Structure formats: structure tokens, C-alpha cells
Amino acid sequence: MKQIILVLAMMLTVPAAWAMTAQDIIERMEENQTHSTSIMEGRMVISDRFGDRESTYIAHTEGAGRFLVEFTSRYEEGQRILRRDDSLYLYYPDARETIRLQGAALRDSLLGSDVSYEDMTGGRGILDDYDAKLLGEESVGGAQAYMIELNAKTAAVAYPKQIIWVDAEEFVMIKGEQYARSGRLLKVTEVLETMDVDGFRFPSRIRVTDQTRRSQGTLMVVESAQIGVDLPANIFSLEELTW
Amino acid sequence: MKTRRRAGRTPLKVFLILAVKNMARYRRRTLITASAIACGVAVFAAVASVMDGFSSESDRNFIDYETGSARIVAPGYWEEREQFPLDMVVEDSSEVIAQLEQEGWRAAGRTEFRGELVIYYDPFPEDGNIPMAFAGVDPDRDPEVFRLKESIEEGRFPAAGEDELIIGRWLADRIGAEIGYGVTIMTRTKDGYYQIMDLEIVGIFNTPNPHVNRNVGYLPLDTADYYLEMEDAVTGVIIRGDERVPGSLDPAPIASLMEDRPVRVMSFSDMNKEFAEIMEMSEQITSLILMLLAVIAIVGISNTMLMAVLEREREIGMLRAMGVRNREIQWMFFFEASGIGFIGAGIGVMLGSLLMWLLVTYGIDYGEMLGDIDLGYRFGEVLYGIWSFSALIQAAITAVIVSGVVSLIPVRRMLKKQVTDCLRHS
Numbered sequence: 001m002k003q004i005i006l007v008l009a010m011m012l013t014v015p016a017a018w019a020m021t022a023q024d025i026i027e028r029m030e031e032n033q034t035h036s037t038s039i040m041e042g043r044m045v046i047s048d049r050f051g052d053r054e055s056t057y058i059a060h061t062e063g064a065g066r067f068l069v070e071f072t073s074r075y076e077e078g079q080r081i082l083r084r085d086d087s088l089y090l091y092y093p094d095a096r097e098t099i100r101l102q103g104a105a106l107r108d109s110l111l112g113s114d115v116s117y118e119d120m121t122g123g124r125g126i127l128d129d130y131d132a133k134l135l136g137e138e139s140v141g142g143a144q145a146y147m148i149e150l151n152a153k154t155a156a157v158a159y160p161k162q163i164i165w166v167d168a169e170e171f172v173m174i175k176g177e178q179y180a181r182s183g184r185l186l187k188v189t190e191v192l193e194t195m196d197v198d199g200f201r202f203p204s205r206i207r208v209t210d211q212t213r214r215s216q217g218t219l220m221v222v223e224s225a226q227i228g229v230d231l232p233a234n235i236f237s238l239e240e241l242t243w
Numbered sequence: 244m245k246t247r248r249r250a251g252r253t254p255l256k257v258f259l260i261l262a263v264k265n266m267a268r269y270r271r272r273t274l275i276t277a278s279a280i281a282c283g284v285a286v287f288a289a290v291a292s293v294m295d296g297f298s299s300e301s302d303r304n305f306i307d308y309e310t311g312s313a314r315i316v317a318p319g320y321w322e323e324r325e326q327f328p329l330d331m332v333v334e335d336s337s338e339v340i341a342q343l344e345q346e347g348w349r350a351a352g353r354t355e356f357r358g359e360l361v362i363y364y365d366p367f368p369e370d371g372n373i374p375m376a377f378a379g380v381d382p383d384r385d386p387e388v389f390r391l392k393e394s395i396e397e398g399r400f401p402a403a404g405e406d407e408l409i410i411g412r413w414l415a416d417r418i419g420a421e422i423g424y425g426v427t428i429m430t431r432t433k434d435g436y437y438q439i440m441d442l443e444i445v446g447i448f449n450t451p452n453p454h455v456n457r458n459v460g461y462l463p464l465d466t467a468d469y470y471l472e473m474e475d476a477v478t479g480v481i482i483r484g485d486e487r488v489p490g491s492l493d494p495a496p497i498a499s500l501m502e503d504r505p506v507r508v509m510s511f512s513d514m515n516k517e518f519a520e521i522m523e524m525s526e527q528i529t530s531l532i533l534m535l536l537a538v539i540a541i542v543g544i545s546n547t548m549l550m551a552v553l554e555r556e557r558e559i560g561m562l563r564a565m566g567v568r569n570r571e572i573q574w575m576f577f578f579e580a581s582g583i584g585f586i587g588a589g590i591g592v593m594l595g596s597l598l599m600w601l602l603v604t605y606g607i608d609y610g611e612m613l614g615d616i617d618l619g620y621r622f623g624e625v626l627y628g629i630w631s632f633s634a635l636i637q638a639a640i641t642a643v644i645v646s647g648v649v650s651l652i653p654v655r656r657m658l659k660k661q662v663t664d665c666l667r668h669s
Contacts, residue, residue, distance in 0.1 A: 155435050178437075182438060
């Protein structure tokens with residue numbers, strides 16, 4: 001009798017989500033964070049030993065595969081980054097030149113930040129490239145989160161292993177760690193704030209810290225977001241990129 | 244008739260003596276023109292010495308520190324080598340090297356890759372990261388092929404199986420590196436995953452090849468193999484021959500040895516093609532300098548001879564009136580001009596030899612001029628010339644012949660005049 005009561009008590013206290021697999025959690029997170037279309041305005045603060053540098057931008061996105069980021073801050077004004085069909089293009093207004101980033105150039109950092117261009121590539125879902133394993137649940141910054149280990153199953157990704165923490169209630173990634181093949185920690189991504197727009201909750205204040213360079217981190221802030229908006233036709237075309 | 248003509252002809256020796264006397268008579272003019280020719284010959288010889296020195300040292304530094312005499316690579320690798328692709332490799336490198344060694348070749352595998360050298364404050368003066376090239380080298384075989392080990396200035400060559408690195412003196416001085424300091428290399432595995440290696444600097448080398456000193460770090464081949472997950476593949480197997488002239492090793496026997504493998508055998512000339520093009524351009528520049536010198540000689544000599552001919556118009560008229568043939572007068576001026584050319588060439592050879600000696604002994608120190616600028620050339624801070632006797636002889640002979648030939652132009656014009664007109668000249 002005592003055992004039956006214990007089992008019932010456990011069933012009542014353990015959240016229903018415990019039954020979820022790592023795959024379910026990632027799918028829900030991706031549903032939450034991937035929008036049909038969106039326009040976001042934000043800023044990126046890069047901190048180093050010389051102080052803080054801020055760049056502002058407007059990003060247009062369509063699904064997980066396409067985006068166009070245009071920088072609006074004084075020093076980078078007019079610079080654009082376009083991702084489409086798994087390719088990344090840069091446009092420099094001063095040179096009036098479009099460059100397709102490939103190979104080693106993808107490893108360069110974006111405006112000297114802790115984010116590489118490569119981090120911006122790969123529009124496929126996490127589960128296409130990684131085997132996911134639920135390691136358990138733990139508290140991160142006061143929020144209960146699922147801890148999931150991702151191990152690369154293809155060579156199409158740069159990080160052979162990642163561990164992500166997904167908010168158990170909101171299904172938003174709240175922390176991520178990226179590892180090198182040797183097991184050394186490469187980068188840490190911390191979600192400091194989230195934003196709710198039209199029922200979608202996604203990270204709005206993220207700090208990425210490159211652990212190998214002992215950097216002070218790059219802060220990425222989404223100031224405003226519109227979801228499900230009509231985007232201009234051909235906005236993700238190469239022709240539009242140079243306009 | 245034939246006999247009469249022979250009897251009437253003045254021996255050339257007479258005109259030769261006359262030419263020498265004229266040169267002595269117009270000593271100042273002779274010396275000024277000869278000096279101009281001498282400068283031309285000396286400058287040409289010096290330029291040729293430097294260019295030959297540049298070419299010779301570059302070839303030597305390429306072979307001794309970068310290319311070897313021949314190289315086995317995967318098809319397409321060489322064209323993409325600046326991207327350091329790890330997916331275009333020579334598989335089963337141990338077997339390939341064993342096969343080569345069996346045939347008496349000296350060979351070593353190298354895995355060249357790109358990465359970032361990450362350094363941290365304490366022990367280094369500050370944090371930083373430097374994108375650069377790295378190469379995994381076989382500690383036992385590499386010294387048979389390259390002279391990197393001989394260039395170790397401080398510390399030692401990395402040992403097999405150890406997480407060790409050696410870097411160039413130029414780089415070490417700029418980042419404040421010392422033996423025993425730990426560094427991190429951030430790179431990618433063969434499959435493209437991020438990889439981190441923590442290595443200890445165990446040696447600092449100083450080769451005469453500035454490209455290697457500045458841009459390349461070396462670690463043991465098996466360490467690179469492990470971290471990059473190469474599984475005995477290397478980006479190149481390098482072969483060293485005993486050829487004396489760079490590029491003269493015939494790669495055909497190696498190619499026939501490798502015919503069953505999906506690899507390409509490259510000779511030094513294949514690998515050095517781009518540099519050879521630069522050298523070809525340099526040779527064209529040298530030819531241009533020679534041409535300019537020839538122009539200087541032509542203008543100088545023709546000017547001098549024009550003056551001489553005009554000054555001596557009455558003399559020429561008198562000689563013609565006395566029965567000296569036009570051709571004989573032409574010979575006289577030809578000897579005179581060639582004589583000036585000969586004196587100029589002689590002084591030029593002496594001056595050129597002196598310049599060459601200075602270049603061979605002391606060289607030209609480009610260090611301060613270039614500072615930290617990397618022009619991609621493969622010579623050290625001091626560029627030494629080499630003895631280039633062929634250039635000296637070439638310049639001297641050209642000076643004598645050109646001087647003689649161009650003198651004929653004003654003389655021919657003069658000889659078209661009537662004898663009476665020449666005599667009437669005041």
C-alpha cells in the first residue's frame with residue numbers, strides 16, 4: 001500500500017514533460033524560435049580590453065534558412081549579410097562588392113565579436129545534424145531547464161558536441177555550450193532575457209563568450225520584433241543585396 | 244688588277260695606330276665617354292649579381308624549408324593549397340614513405356593546416372590570437388629532407404608523440420614567446436570539427452626563409468595526426484634529392500613508383516611555377532636595363548663620334564684626297580670607338596667586380612627598409628649577390644661591339660660628302 005501511494009505521489013509531482021524525449025524538447029524549442037517571417041531590430045555590444053563597441057542592425061528572416069541583416073550603426077552602415085540556400089554573402093557598400101563567404105573565411109568573426117560567420121550558417125534543424133540525448137533537468141538562473149547533449153552525426157557542422165539547456169516551461173534555449181573535438185569548451189551562450197511576441201517566445205538578450213580567447217563576450221539584444229509580417233519580394237535575392 | 248688593289252691598300256694596323264693616337268689626342272673626350280660606358284657595365288653587372296643572388300637564395304630557401312626537391316600530393320591539392328584543405332590528402336603515408344625509402348629516396352610526410360595561435364596573458368605579455376599556418380613534421384625523417392632542425396636557435400626540435408611546438412624567431416620576438424610557454428592552437432579536424440590543441444613551445448628556429456620564420460609553427464606529425472584525425476594521411480610526402488641545380492631532379496622515377504596510387508608527383512619546377520614567373524619578370528627587367536645601357540652607350544658613343552667626325556672633317560677630306568678609301572676611314576673610326584668602348588668596358592669590369600665583391604660580401608640590408616612588411620620573398624633581411632662573371636663578360640662585349648658599330652653612322656654620313664666639300668670645311 002505504501003508503495004502504491006509513493007508511485008502515485010511521484011506521478012503527481014513529476015511534471016508531465018518528464019515523459020518528453022530530447023527530440024520532443026528540441027522540436028518544441030525550434031517551433032517556438034523559428035518564425036515564418038520576422039523583422040527584428042537589435043544591437044550587438046562587443047566587449048574587449050579596449051571597452052565596448054556597439055553596432056545596431058535590422059534583421060529580416062524567413063523560416064530557419066533565410067535572413068538578411070543590415071547594419072545601421074555609423075561605422076558599419078550599409079553592410080549586409082545575406083544567408084540563403086546554405087550560403088552566406090557579405091555586401092560592403094564602400095567597395096560596392098558582394099563576397100560569398102566559404103571555406104576558412106567562414107571562421108572569421110563577425111565585426112570582431114565572439115560570433116563567427118559560420119555560427120550564422122546552417123539553416124537545417126538541430127536534429128538533422130545532431131543526435132540528442134536528454135541528460136536530465138537542472139536549474140539555470142532560477143529557471144528549471146532540460147539539459148540536452150548534442151553529438152554531431154554529420155561533418156556538416158563545426159561543433160562536434162554541444163550541451164544546451166532548454167527552459168522546461170517556455171521551451172526556449174537558455175544556455176548553450178559548444179565544445180571542440182578534444183572536449184575543450186569553446187563557447188558559452190547565455191540567454192539573459194526572453195521576449196514574447198504573438199505567442200512566440202524567443203531569446204532577446206544573449207551573451208556569447210569565446211572561452212579560448214578569454215573574451216569578455218558579445219551581447220546580442222533584440223530591441224523590437226514583428227512576427228508574421230509581409231516581407232518585400234526578392235528581399236533575399238543577391239540583386240536586392242546590392243541595392 | 245687584284246694584285247694592284249692589294250698593293251695600294253694601307254694596312255689596317257696603320258688605322259689602328261691612328262685610332263689609338265686619336266684617342267690619346269682627345270684624352271678628355273675619351274675618358275668621359277669611357278666612364279659613361281664603365282658605369283653602365285658596372286651597374287649592369289651589379290644588378291645581374293643581385294638578381295642572380297635573389298633567384299639562387301630563393302630557390303635554396305624554397306627547397307630547404309618549404310617544397311623539397313619533389314612532392315607527392317593528392318590531385319587538386321596544390322591548386323587549393325592556400326586554403327590548406329585536409330580533405331585532399333595522401334592516404335597511407337607510412338606505406339608511401341616506406342616504398343620510397345626502399346628505392347633509396349629520402350622522404351618525409353608533412354601535414355600542413357591552418358589555425359589560430361591563441362596566447363594568454365601571463366606568461367605572455369598580453370592575450371592575443373594570430374591566424375597562421377602549422378605543419379606536422381616527422382621528427383626523425385624531416386631533418387633528412389628539410390633543414391629546419393639545423394635552424395633551431397633556442398630549445399630543441401619537437402619530439403614524437405608530444406604536445407610540443409616550435410615557432411620562428413621573428414614571431415617569438417613579436418609575441419614575447421619563450422621556451423616552456425604554453426599556447427593553444429584552434430583549428431579544424433579533417434572532418435571540419437573545431438579542435439583545440441594545448442602545446443608547449445620547446446624550440447625557436449631562425450631560418451633564412453622569412454616566410455617560414457613569420458608564418459609557420461611546427462609540431463610533431465603524430466600529434467597533428469591525432470588531433471586532426473588524419474588516420475595516417477598527410478597533406479604531402481616530400482622528397483629530397485641530391486641534385487646540385489635546383490629543379491633538376493627528374494620526378495619520373497617517383498611518378499612511376501606511385502602510378503598505382505591516386506596521387507600527383509610534383510617537381511620543384513611545378514611547385515615553383517609562380518615564383519619562376521616572378522623571376523622571369525625580373526629577367527625581363529634585367530634585359531631592359533641592358534637595353535637602356537646599350538642606349539646610353541649608343542647615344543654617348545654616337546655623340547662623341549659625331550663630334551669627332553665633324554671636328555675632323557678636313558682631316559677626313561685630306562685622307563680621302565690622299566687616296567685613303569672610305570672603308571679604311573670607317574675602320575679607323577670603328578677602331579677608335581671600339582677602343583673607347585674597350586677602355587670603358589675594362590674600367591666597367593673592374594668597377595663591376597668591386598661592386599659584386601661588396602654585394603657578395605656585405606649584401607644589401609633590406610631589414611630596416613622592409614621592417615615587418617612581408618613581401619612573400621624567400622630571402623632574409625640581407626640580400627647577397629653572387630659572382631656573375633657571365634654578366635660582366637656579356638656587358639663588356641656588348642659595350643665594345645655597340646660602341647664600334649654606332650660610330651659608323653656619323654662617318655657614313657660624312658663620307659657621302661664630296662672630298663672638296665670636306666676640305667673646304669672651316
